[in-house]
Amino acid sequence: MHSWALTCRSWLILTLLAWAAGVLAAPARAVESGLQQQARQFASTSLLAANGTRVEVEVGSLDPRLKLAPCNEIQPYLPANARLWGRTRIGLRCASGPTRWNVFLPVTVKVYAKALVASRALPAGTVIAEADLAQEEVDLAEDSAAALVSPEQAVGRTLERPVSAGRSLRQNHLKARQWFAAGETVQVVAQGPGFRVAGAGQALTAGVEGQPVRIRTESGRILTAEAVGERLVEVNP
Structure with missing residues (x-):
């Protein structure tokens, strides 16, 4: 009887604790x-x-x-x-x-939108052809690198790393392009809201996509710019 009373009391305490929790x-x-x-x-x-x-x-x-x-x-x-x-x-x-x-x-x-994906598994070193691409809805925000959304951004470019079938193609999957070599004459463009100024300069370093490049202007001023195209750099004001 005593054991049964203890069991009931223990059960009651546990029940009250569970209820309180x-x-x-x-x-x-x-x-x-x-x-x-x-x-x-x-x-x-x-x-x-x-x-x-x-x-x-x-x-x-x-x-x-x-x-x-x-x-x-x-x-x-x-x-x-x-x-x-x-x-x-x-x-x-x-x-x-x-x-x-x-x-x-x-x-x-x-953030879901239509973007390019690999239509098949693409090994590193592949020169991308249009047949290697498909468009599907992907999460643009799942990777910090920008997603490629049009074939013009990818066709003819070389893959830096392998891409599995169905995976979203990103800017960092592609080998960086060299737009010009050190010593070449380049066009320098500075633009902002309501203005655009262009001039010529000499590249002091190679113009590699995604990397800063140093430019000497015609007046002798040294600028840091961004290589954005064939012998073309942009300066952010």
């Missing part, structure tokens, strides 16, 4: 759900989908060790040096409440 967990889940909803709304309203694109926002979970105090006003924001592209994070801070707090939620932003 559930009562405490329910508000915590509600708080997290509310924060996730605010983060999703913030990301969705901040993103402007261009024509032909489709945007999806996936919001992750808070660190389960966090215990947040009640808050009257929560402000979502984008942290410094973060962008709403691929895997990122959104900050949420309590602007009005008994205890000010600041947390971050992991977010994955997916």
